[in-house]
Amino acid sequence: MSNNPPTPTPKHFVAPLEETPLVAIDAVNVGERKSNLWIDAWRDMRRRPMFWISAAIILLVVVVALFPNLFSQIDPRECVLSNSNGAPTGAHLLGFNKQGCDVFSRIIHGTSTSLSVGIIVVILTTVLGILFGAFAGFYGGWLDSILSRAGDIFFSIPYILAAVVIMSVFSAYRNVFVIALAIGIFAWPSTARVLRAEILRVKNADFVMASRALGVSNFKILLRHVLPNSIAPVIVVTTISLGAAIVAEATLSFLGVGLPNTTMSWGNDISAAQTDLRTAPQTLIYPSIALSVTVLAFIMMGEVVRDALDPKARAQR
Amino acid sequence: MAGYIFRRLLQALPVLVGTTFLIYFMVFAMPGDPLLALFGDKTPNPAVLERLREQYHLDQPFIVQYFLYLGGIFRGDFGTSFSGEPVTEILARTFPVTIRLALMALFIEFVLGVLIGLISGLRKGKLFDASALVISLILISLPIFVIAFVAQFIFGIQLGWARTTVSAGAPIQDLILPAFVLASITFAQIVRLTRSSVIETQSLDFVRTAYGKGLSRRRIIPVHILRNSLIPVVTYAATDFGVLLVGATVTEGIFNVPGVGRTLYQAIIRGEGPTVVSFVTVMVLIYLVVNLVVDLLYGLLDPRIRYVK
Numbered sequence: 127m128s129n130n131p132p133t134p135t136p137k138h139f140v141a142p143l144e145e146t147p148l149v150a151i152d153a154v155n156v157g158e159r160k161s162n163l164w165i166d167a168w169r170d171m172r173r174r175p176m177f178w179i180s181a182a183i184i185l186l187v188v189v190v191a192l193f194p195n196l197f198s199q200i201d202p203r204e205c206v207l208s209n210s211n212g213a214p215t216g217a218h219l220l221g222f223n224k225q226g227c228d229v230f231s232r233i234i235h236g237t238s239t240s241l242s243v244g245i246i247v248v249i250l251t252t253v254l255g256i257l258f259g260a261f262a263g264f265y266g267g268w269l270d271s272i273l274s275r276a277g278d279i280f281f282s283i284p285y286i287l288a289a290v291v292i293m294s295v296f297s298a299y300r301n302v303f304v305i306a307l308a309i310g311i312f313a314w315p316s317t318a319r320v321l322r323a324e325i326l327r328v329k330n331a332d333f334v335m336a337s338r339a340l341g342v343s344n345f346k347i348l349l350r351h352v353l354p355n356s357i358a359p360v361i362v363v364t365t366i367s368l369g370a371a372i373v374a375e376a377t378l379s380f381l382g383v384g385l386p387n388t389t390m391s392w393g394n395d396i397s398a399a400q401t402d403l404r405t406a407p408q409t410l411i412y413p414s415i416a417l418s419v420t421v422l423a424f425i426m427m428g429e430v431v432r433d434a435l436d437p438k439a440r441a442q443r
Numbered sequence: 444m445a446g447y448i449f450r451r452l453l454q455a456l457p458v459l460v461g462t463t464f465l466i467y468f469m470v471f472a473m474p475g476d477p478l479l480a481l482f483g484d485k486t487p488n489p490a491v492l493e494r495l496r497e498q499y500h501l502d503q504p505f506i507v508q509y510f511l512y513l514g515g516i517f518r519g520d521f522g523t524s525f526s527g528e529p530v531t532e533i534l535a536r537t538f539p540v541t542i543r544l545a546l547m548a549l550f551i552e553f554v555l556g557v558l559i560g561l562i563s564g565l566r567k568g569k570l571f572d573a574s575a576l577v578i579s580l581i582l583i584s585l586p587i588f589v590i591a592f593v594a595q596f597i598f599g600i601q602l603g604w605a606r607t608t609v610s611a612g613a614p615i616q617d618l619i620l621p622a623f624v625l626a627s628i629t630f631a632q633i634v635r636l637t638r639s640s641v642i643e644t645q646s647l648d649f650v651r652t653a654y655g656k657g658l659s660r661r662r663i664i665p666v667h668i669l670r671n672s673l674i675p676v677v678t679y680a681a682t683d684f685g686v687l688l689v690g691a692t693v694t695e696g697i698f699n700v701p702g703v704g705r706t707l708y709q710a711i712i713r714g715e716g717p718t719v720v721s722f723v724t725v726m727v728l729i730y731l732v733v734n735l736v737v738d739l740l741y742g743l744l745d746p747r748i749r750y751v752k
Binding site: 369373403 | 580
């Protein structure tokens, strides 16, 4: 052992540092801001006036729905028939409807009805849409066939027509929950379709393959990796369908199969005012404006979010 | 092609059975007496109830009821309306009017929608484009009955250009205003779709080639850009036919157009449940058939679709 020659010191094939200073080829800028889909989207959205306008309207609608008494001290149920279809006065900004109730106060107090129908419908369509869409898209095969066909069947009945039938059957139980259920139960397939398409795209991504290689269970992959990465278009559809649900409620109330007349809602007010279009257009126009502006805010918000999340849509601006 | 048609028809069958079953289930599988529920707070004549019980085979178990009902539909038997007139006879009387209104609306929305969408797409970001986008967003948010009332108020009452209600026989000139109202719901979507489709097509290689060959814009825009941009627009028009059906119900009701929609509208307003169910079923069937026909036409127009499983 002792007579072994000492290991020769390895020759330097690399020039000493002081002769050729190392040049960074891939400079990593540590100070650069973090970036992902959501941060990018937020950066894009906050530059757009449309985002701020719709956010302000939505915020206002929510506050009005929660605290109607802040905006109108007049009791919407205190109606004096001698004021029937009366013109605006100082305290009654928008005049009176046929029953002699204050139009402005009824609009303010009807806000929560429209908004709660919209929110319940959206919760329902999102839950059902995610369940059907996620399982159909992720597991594929026979499960996909069954879930997608079921979706096709629900999709083939225009949801307002379906709601008309449901509300005709449940004419004894007309309230906010029943009407939201009647709309939501036929409106979910569009959410499911959008999510399914997105999951089909995402599930073959490298990060999914990586987690599979690490031995993560299928369900956990769906929950932790696939779903969060395919939820963006669902948010867009949900925002827009909140607006659509408010329209659907108003349409059903307008047709007389929505909420009972005792419930204050924009749809009921518009429906009641239709016969007075000639004599008192204000009773019809103002609730319609409230309805349309609210719906417009949700649809604009959906558009802004879609533009922000989808680079292709961004390029089309 | 024959294989494609067969496959498509086979796919349509479960949807047809499923939709009719769903409607039937919603109405007749509920606890309590479905007929009394359908009449709401009214108490119908016992003779009427008896006739309806017979018509819907309510003495049989539910699943037998449904198949008897489905058999009736295949034989063209949709039951009778509240006034005792067979639904098929009402359809024969009202359907031509609705078709006339729908064709006028489709013509208006396609011509105007595609034209405005094309100009918007070609002038992306300019004033015309921006205002078209804003107007289309507003139109999308307005419920159809609001549009109908506002149109009635402005053009019928204030300006006096059109009749507020359609006269008997529904002549074309009376239908112009309702047709515009009906067109307005899907018009905005067509503008937006055409616009984005035009923008996308414009950047494709074959358009660049066409410019490179020295073709004029007058030839490239209609032949190369527009024609290739229309595919998603036509698809949309088919899937959104359901919106048009609901729109027709409201529009025909408001303008008193004697069509299928008004029949449904009046049945809803009067709370005539059984008639509502019959007419909703009819409309859903129309919707299914239209979608099937459009799909088949697609297979004919675009060979790629035929071979996709």
